[in-house]
Amino acid sequence: MAVRVHHVLSAADAVRTYVKPGTVIGMGGQNINRCPMALVHEVARQGIGDLTVVGCNLSLPLDILVACGLVARTEQGSGNLERYGTLFAWRRAVERGEIEPRDHSHLAMATRFAAAANGVPFMPTRSLLGSDLLTGLTEAEVARVSEDPWSGDPVVLMRALSPDVSLIHAHRADLAGNVVIEGVTSHEVDMVRASKTTIVSVEEIVPTLSERPEEVTISGAYVSAVVESPRGAYPTAVYRRYDFAEDEIKNYQRLARAGGADFAAWIAENVLRQPERSAT
């Protein structure tokens, strides 16, 4: 595959171009940090379904897609919002058998992304040994116990995972698609490098980062589209830009926990009906 051509697009155009029914989405963000909310709201508005969502910690963006009935499968290390509780829409759907979750450890997921990011079919880890996670992943044919060819010790081979499209939110990008993330990057860099395409929403687009290439976290070589989306991670945090909005997250959790008409009305009003986010 040739180096990707990047485009500065609106969220609507980027999602329309790269997210299709049945797509495997690599989900950026972790818990209350830098979740790609604006992009996920756009996926929800376009009603693109039968999605497989993969990531390490899946949080608010997954739960919203599940609440909209758009998710068929997840491959994840965890699904929760830490102090703010579990993902209620996801949990309900999993317990009802509507979503098939494939459980990994966080390192096992990161290892699968690292394999794909480096163009190799699998990568070993020494996590999972002896656990029921290994049993499930072996049955799913994405993990296999083998032995270190030198020492003979057991290792677990994790199959490379290459999402169709990754969605992440970052601090800034330039017109060549180079991306800067400040603070922790969780699983995102390898996931993006592993993905067939990637949409990056950013707080701001700058003309060029080529005078300070050492600041670039992800090369434009891996980026398909850049979307300017100030506060595009709200209500989750962007390090040094804005903190997470605790009241908003608590409110979502209260509604999601209860489910039913109030939750559906909140989704309709705040996700589905919401116009393209402005700079306010």
Add this chain to the structure above:
Amino acid sequence: MIPLPREILAVEGARQIGDGDVVIVGTGLPLLAATLAQRTHAPGAKLVIESGIVFPKVLPTPISVVDPKLMNGASRHGSLFEALGGLVQRGLVHTGFLGGAQIDRYANINSTWVAGKRLPGSGGANDIASHCRTVVVLTDHEKRRFPEACEHVTSPGFLTGPGARAAAGLPPLSVKVITDLCVMEASDSALVVTALMPGASLEDVRANTGFEIEIEAVPTLPVVEPPTVEELTLLREVLDPDRVYFPERIDQ
């Protein structure tokens, strides 16, 4: 000042961290315990956070492993692969703190499924239990949390019993479980009660444990030292003034 049971638990958790130790903690009581240790007897303790934060100086009171308050003054902001792979799996993190819905007789932990209820899942817990040499579990002591055997093993303790961990290819491990009733320890064995919390009895432990407890063969079980006024004041006034972790605490 009268400490609450969970405050004693957090302080006893802090005492497991030595000056200069490298420890990985998630959020919740373990993070509070590690921050307390850093500000009391272990100023040189180094924290690793799974999201990629290496050796931060924690500002009160973070609620998540990606909370910006947790990113303060770090050695580096890296990735999950660096933290769990490059430090934990690499063998540079000696002690890991874990929670979990269930922990069984052989110290296996379940954080995925309990009685048809879907829980958050492993996160970094399986990685920590697979690679750290010491695991500390802080948990409330309830019967449903201590079954004979976990219905789903998310994170390995000693699996089916002595020798099983080595047979699976896992390195040796010591586990210490600290609850609001007691301390239990295990090393390639079943959990053994080694100390009681102030005011708790073995009868309390028995009544709230789902498996037959083993008790260390000593004439009298030691009782955990209650928190000092300094520890309790730090916990209440500096580290968690908004009672994020102790909603049960009522200002006196």
